[in-house]
Amino acid sequence: PLHAADIYVWYYPRVMQAFQPEWIESGLLTHALGLNMPHLVGLKTLNRLEQVLLKQEADQQGWLEALVSDVQGNIVEGVSSNCFIRINDQWITPELRYNGVHGVMRAKILSLMQQYQVKCEQRCVEMHELGQIQSLFFCNALHPMKAVIRFDHRVLAQQPYLDLFHTLKLNQID
Secondary structure, three states: OOOOOOOOOOOOOOOOOOOOOEEEEEOEEEEEEOOOOHHHOEOOOOOOHHHHHHHHHHHHHOOOOOEEEEOOOEEEEEOOOEEEEEEOOEEEEEOOOOOOEOOHHHHHHHHHHHHOOOOEEEEOEEHHHHHHEEEEEEEEOOEEEEEEEEEOOEEOOOHHHHHHHHHOOHHHOO
8 A cells, every 4th residue: 555755855045155265184094995896996886885984083083084095005085075185396186096986076176277287197196105295185076175284283385275276266166
């Protein structure tokens, strides 16, 4: 027999607002991502148990977002974001070879970087390079830039974020 069901619908009208960088503190998580099957790399799936554990660790550290490595010692992404790292005055985004999600905001920022001729290298970022980070930001579909002001208690340069934010016009992303 069929029964009546309650249906609840929430409507959130989109409010047009200009994005601004969000300033956060961050660090590197001790838990690492395993390696995915090659045909699953880059896809966002419902099987994200690793992210639940990583989010727990980030919360325990008091971080809204944190860098995550894989079991081979390469930086992959944030817990729920992609990342862009500045080392030696060069923007880098980790190559997502064995795991990670090819996020829509990452793709948009890479496209804008190409359009505005801002160099960004896609390559493996190894753990030994963490001490060389000048700037770091996370991005996802909800926010184009979560700029890290302090990484593992070390203050990072803020001007590169602001320059990139304004050059790419990230406040106008629709």
